[in-house]
Amino acid sequence: MSKRSSKEIPDIVIGRLPVYLRTLHLLADAGRDVTSSQELGEHLGISSAQIRKDLSHFGEFGKQGTGYNIPYLCNQLQKILHVDRIWPVVLVGAGSLGNAIANYGGFESRGFRIVAIFDEDQRKIGLPMGPVHVEDFANLAQRVEESGAQIAVIAVPTSAAQRVADQLIEVGIHSLLCYAPITLTVPDRVRVEYIDPVIHFQHMTYYLR
Amino acid sequence: MSKRSSKEIPDIVIGRLPVYLRTLHLLADAGRDVTSSQELGEHLGISSAQIRKDLSHFGEFGKQGTGYNIPYLCNQLQKILHVDRIWPVVLVGAGSLGNAIANYGGFESRGFRIVAIFDEDQRKIGLPMGPVHVEDFANLAQRVEESGAQIAVIAVPTSAAQRVADQLIEVGIHSLLCYAPITLTVPDRVRVEYIDPVIHFQHMTYYLR
Numbered sequence: 001m002s003k004r005s006s007k008e009i010p011d012i013v014i015g016r017l018p019v020y021l022r023t024l025h026l027l028a029d030a031g032r033d034v035t036s037s038q039e040l041g042e043h044l045g046i047s048s049a050q051i052r053k054d055l056s057h058f059g060e061f062g063k064q065g066t067g068y069n070i071p072y073l074c075n076q077l078q079k080i081l082h083v084d085r086i087w088p089v090v091l092v093g094a095g096s097l098g099n100a101i102a103n104y105g106g107f108e109s110r111g112f113r114i115v116a117i118f119d120e121d122q123r124k125i126g127l128p129m130g131p132v133h134v135e136d137f138a139n140l141a142q143r144v145e146e147s148g149a150q151i152a153v154i155a156v157p158t159s160a161a162q163r164v165a166d167q168l169i170e171v172g173i174h175s176l177l178c179y180a181p182i183t184l185t186v187p188d189r190v191r192v193e194y195i196d197p198v199i200h201f202q203h204m205t206y207y208l209r
Numbered sequence: 210m211s212k213r214s215s216k217e218i219p220d221i222v223i224g225r226l227p228v229y230l231r232t233l234h235l236l237a238d239a240g241r242d243v244t245s246s247q248e249l250g251e252h253l254g255i256s257s258a259q260i261r262k263d264l265s266h267f268g269e270f271g272k273q274g275t276g277y278n279i280p281y282l283c284n285q286l287q288k289i290l291h292v293d294r295i296w297p298v299v300l301v302g303a304g305s306l307g308n309a310i311a312n313y314g315g316f317e318s319r320g321f322r323i324v325a326i327f328d329e330d331q332r333k334i335g336l337p338m339g340p341v342h343v344e345d346f347a348n349l350a351q352r353v354e355e356s357g358a359q360i361a362v363i364a365v366p367t368s369a370a371q372r373v374a375d376q377l378i379e380v381g382i383h384s385l386l387c388y389a390p391i392t393l394t395v396p397d398r399v400r401v402e403y404i405d406p407v408i409h410f411q412h413m414t415y416y417l418r
Contacts, residue, residue: 014412017411018407018412019408026392033338043392043394044392080415081414081415081416082414083411087410087417096300097309097313099308100304100308100309101406106390106407107407110411111407130288151413158315173412175413181231181319183231183235191413193412195409197310197313198227198231198315198316198320198321199224200404201298201319202290203224203226203227204360205287205290205291205292206223207223208291208296208384209401
């Protein structure tokens with residue numbers, strides 16, 4: 001983790017950059033070359049001032065009155081987020097969720113490649129899943145070393161998630177994306193992000209009657 | 210949407226309450242009766258002061274020195290988030306992602322029930338999936354009316370997501386959880402939350418070298 005960057009720029013700002021990048025790619029796919037903070041803001045439900053302020057942490061990307069050049073801003077955001085390369089990712093859990101993740105087509109174009117999928121269930125080992133075949137979780141250390149993966153996805157049942165996280169960290173993984181609905185206990189140097197649909201549902205129902 | 214509540218309490222605070230509730234349930238499942246803002250903060254990587262401040266928007270839940278009674282605080286948070294009941298949810302898309310969501314076992318205990326799964330692919334219609342059978346998307350209006358669903362999950366390919374969202378909104382759905390990696394264009398009264406693993410990956414890689 002870069003102490004310098006993480007001190008200077010709030011993590012919440014960093015968290016918005018991938019959303020800007022996704023939106024810029026959608027505009028580019030629609031054949032657009034130029035956009036504005038106003039247009040991005042309308043798409044995203046964020047104020048144009050916020051978008052300009054967020055981007056200003058990293059330099060000058062647009063000119064007053066002419067807006068942002070989309071390919072240039074995409075390119076710069078990819079560099080800032082270090083996705084001007086492909087990051088190898090390992091996935092643990094070859095159930096229906098692991099299968100869905102493995103078959104998601106949008107990783108490679110956005111900087112990521114699933115290089116291995118692991119399961120402990122001997123009946124699943126060897127099955128084709130997305131771009132690879134399911135491997136024995138016992139191969140984890142070797143495959144992480146070979147691939148240089150720093151990122152892992154945890155798509156195992158809740159009861160196994162902490163143990164899997166411990167083993168991933170043990171072999172050197174320090175960025176975890178966890179789909180199990182728990183909060184993992186990890187060392188400070190390990191970053192965990194969570195995906196849990198119920199968290200989003202419960203946020204919505206606060207506003208419903 | 211409650212104007213009163215949404216004005217008084219920042220949305221970012223509301224967004225943390227489901228995370229507190231999940232953590233409290235995990236502690237309860239581990240046989241615990243009492244916790245503290247310190248312990249919750251250590252679990253979640255949030256300061257204890259932040260947790261106390263967040264909860265203070267809604268009342269007094271703990272006593273100085275004795276901590277929080279877990280079953281009581283769970284109960285109160287469930288009421289605040291309106292998950293002291295079961296919300297019907299419709300799911301659109303019966304591919305591998307829809308299948309994974311349908312088979313997620315943790316909805317009902319946290320306030321939600323998948324009441325219908327829709328697809329346009331005639332080969333999928335009638336297949337059992339999680340708690341229900343896949344139905345023709347043409348039945349959407351009728352099933353939403355019958356079930357009273359206000360919440361929908363979009364698990365269709367990106368190219369279909371905006372059209373599906375439009376149709377969901379047309380039949381009265383106003384809370385959407387979208388798994389397609391796009392930003393939907395919706396009326397102001399509609400709330401959309403997004404789940405996109407790449408957004409999390411790209412947030413992580415900012416800190417990686």
